[in-house]
Amino acid sequence: MDVVQVRVLSPLRSQVGGRWICLALLAIAAAGCQVSSPTVSNSALLAHLPGVDFAGLKPMDAVDSVKVDCSIPAKWKTLREDHNSLYTHQQWKSQTGYTGAGVVYVHLPIPLSAKMVLWFAKMEYTKKGSSSGKPLGEWTDDLGRPWFEAENEKYHVRGYAVTDGFSAWIVYYGYKVQRPMEPAELNLAARCVDTVVPQTGEKRPSSVNLADIGKAEGKKKG
16 A cells, blocks of 8 residues: 655555554464553543643644544644555645644554554654664653654654554654754644544543633643
8 A cells, every 4th residue: 555655754654554564463463462551541641731832733623533632733734534444544734745743543453552553663664765764762751652753765753652452543743854844843743743632442521621721722822
C-alpha cells in the first residue's frame, strides 16, 4: 500500500498501516504475547489538558474515525482519511505544506504494549528509503507515554503511542527536512498532539466538557 507522495509525512502513513505490522503482530502472537494494560488513564490525560496552550488551536472535538478527542490547528487542512481493515489514519497539514500532524488508530489482533507498537513504527520509519534513516531518541514523558524521534532523507518525525487492550494509537508530528523549518508551525503541531485523548474503554466523568476546556484555555493564553 502506498499514498500520494505530496502529502507531508506520507512514508509514516504507508508504513504504520502496511504489511509489516500484520506480520510482526502474528509473529508475536505465535510467541505468546501477554495482555497489556492501558498506557495512560483518561483521568491523567484530562487532568493534563488545562496545562496545554490552546492558542491557534480549535476547541477540543471528537475525531471519531480515529477514536480520539483532540484540538487541531485552526487553519490547517484536514487530509483525506486513509484506512483499511487494520488501521485508520487521519492527518492534518499546515498552510505551507511543510509540517504535519496525525493520528493512526490500529485494530490490534492481540493486545500489545505501547512500547512494542512504537518500536515497530520506529524501525520501519528509520529504514525507509535506504540507510539514511536514523533514530534520534526515545523517552517516556511524565504521563507515561513512550516517545520516539527519527529522521530519514525526507522527513523528521516525533511521536508517541498509547494502547488499550486491542486498540492502539500512534500520535505524531513532523516536517520535511529539505524545506525551510517553520518553528511556529512545529510548535502548533506539538501542542496539537499533546491534546490527544484516545477514546478508550475508561469511563469519563460526566462533568468534563472537552470543548469548554479548549475554549477557556485558548482565551486565557491567546
